Amino acid sequence: MLQSLRLQSSINANPNPNSTMRPKRSDRESHAGDSTGDNEDNQARKRFNFGRNLSGEATVSGEKSVRHEDEAEEEIVIGGESSGLRLLGLLLQCAEAVSMDNLDEASGLLPEISELASPFGSSPERVAAYFAEALQARIISSCLAIFQALEAEDRVHVIDLDIMQGLQWPGLFHILASRSRKIRSMRITGVGSSIELLEATGRRLSDFANSLGLPFEFHALEGKVGNITDLSRLAPRQHEATVVHWMHHCLYDITGSDLGTLRLLNLLKPKLITIVEQDLSHSGRFLGRFVEALHYYSALFDALGDGLGGDSVERHQVEQQLFGSEIRNIVAVGGPKRTGEVKVERWADELRRIGFRPVSLGGNPAAQASLLLGMFPWKGYTLVEESGCLKLGWKDLSLLTASAWQPSDQSL
């Protein structure tokens, strides 16, 4: 009955010129000579078309759509500067959020970036695809670390040794607010150089916490924590877990006297100290490094795109397996340790001396991860456990130096 079924023509909703089945009222004459439609269709494809058309013209109109389209293997070709710029703009916005530990905003931006990006598209799309993926990975691991630390706690006291605008905390608020087990009390003591700034930060955080229904207190501590003599305000309350968040900025001294800081940590015996080692290359911060990398890989992808075809499987494999990993390593964690080496080792000794011992981020991943990595030699990852820190490396580059510390006498 449907012997004359021709898949292609029917799906295209166009009469197939090769069809033996003639439409009752043949309109072929009217559009047979319509060759200009071809160009317009190609142009329509090339237009940046994501539900909105930047050039303001109508997309493929009903008229042209009925022709038989010669659709060979097409890629979504995005023309125009605007789409690439928009994508990169979003990426930078996201990276900035990550660099400020504003995980909430970052994870809100990522889906849009990912949707626009593609490893099979234009250069900006390909670069964006891998960077977005790397950012995603970083967000997930940051979230995991925080979550894990606070999972069992009802009362939390966070001491942020350099709170600035406090942009890293709303994300945590969100997580705590959406937990099924409601948190009983949450207080943040923010340390900073200007009392006005601190109070402004405190107000903002309070407003946000209130909007989420979180019980919240903020205390401002002006000055450098290493120089604090009166520790009563930092003392933990009953059943309260103390977490010290310490973002190392080696470009300037935030904590004051190192000895003082150590003494403080010793006294506080926080349940967890999270230390994040930032890259200290000439650009100084995550964001700078991110932008640098973006430029570099954009150029590289461009060059590759010129040399090989748009649908080159080899290019895709090189980009995904080699550069994708490289990008991820740069973005996902601290980055190459150039000046940081000495410092971390020093801190490790010091922390040990005052009674802390390292805790790995997830139980005992070293042995297992090692075995896992052993299965994928081509990835070029190395895993080294050194001085209580877990160091994940890519070839010769050390990437992740994460350390978490807890009092030695504490049992988990």
Added chain:
Amino acid sequence: MFQPVRAPHQDHHKSPIMDTTLYTAKLPYLIYSIQPGNGQSGMRSSSNQQLPVISQTSTCSLSSESGDPCGSAKWAASLLRECAKAISEKDSTKIHHLLWMLNELASAYGDCEQKLASLFLQALFCKATETGERCYKILTSVTEKSRSFESVRKMMLKFQEVSPWTSFGHVASNGAILEAFDGGSKLHIIDISNTFCTQWPTLLEALATRSDETPRLKLTVVTTVSMEKSVMKEIRQRMEKFARLMGVPFEFQVVSELSRLAELTKEELGVQEDEAVAVNCIGALRRINVKDRDAVVRMIHSLGPRVVTVVEEEADFTSSSMDDQFVKCFDECLRFYSLFYEMLEESFSTTSNERLMLERECSRSILSVLGCDGEVEVDVGDEESEIRERGRQWSQRLRKEAFSLVGFSDDVVDDVKALLKRYRAGWSLVLAQGDDDSAGLYLTWKEEPVVWVSAWKP
């Protein structure tokens, strides 16, 4: 310890296609042996925890011999299952450990294993952090914004070109509808589906070439997927144009401002007494909230249709809403989507954007099923379930609401067989046989039933 996945229905003796445990023998797996974690100097090991130590032993190398593009080391499935188990046991140390590992290894742009890991990582992460609903809402709004008529159409056409996954249902449904309409002059098709009308040109063509007087066709599209208005507008223009070309008197209407499918009425759908009605449900029933499904079937019955065609993917996610069934539901999701991804990998070229779009849709579906405790209310009233049921389960529902099966004629079966011949090897057709609950046709890929189609009448 690794457990083979069992399908919910254990009726091996009744019908071979129902026994989905067959597939486990074909794929090699890593065998986990649980050993106490090794303590290392300076690193405290959690003494009470037994963390999995992975040793590599493959059970069966059938896949690698047959050129399985996904490789023979199925590490993703093992890690993912362990993680799901840890989540159901609320073992937070293990959960974080495994999520961390998965995060390191996953990649949406890598090989099959990496993609699977990436696919499920998002859902598991959201489940563990209870951020599923929020995440799903963001993903949905992003998808809505970025999907255009062109991009969706391209994706569907390409998919139909390389795989019979969707065209299978179209051909069978069209066949059943045309046969049910035979002789009628005023036809009304109520299309509740997610196919953007790619199914109908063929049917229009067939109507146009009927030996008798060309009937009038009214097509009422009930949209179940939220999308921009411009998309439906494009579709309308194309359909009207094509119908004009075919010389079929044609009317097109859209019902989109829906609160609940169950509340639709004859009047709202514009069903008239002298019309022959067909209701076409492709990938539609699963979008309805589980508790409302019987009511919708009842509503369809009340329209008095000549035929109702149902096409659904063959999987059972109904255990998703039950707390203690998380692992069961997870296993089923893993089984189904692993198959789907493998199929995509083998059907599309490596650098296909269309495949990427399809993979991203899977990501949302899985997030909805696993990461959101079953069903998400995106906006008040909007139904956005992704909880699939198997053909057997749908059949039970239909029979309960006084529908009886319409068998597919030999002609239609021949048409479907002819269709399958156009594609790469691996696809085939199985008729459900045996008892009352079996019905319809199954599309199988590598002998696994993947899509189910059936026709019913009141």
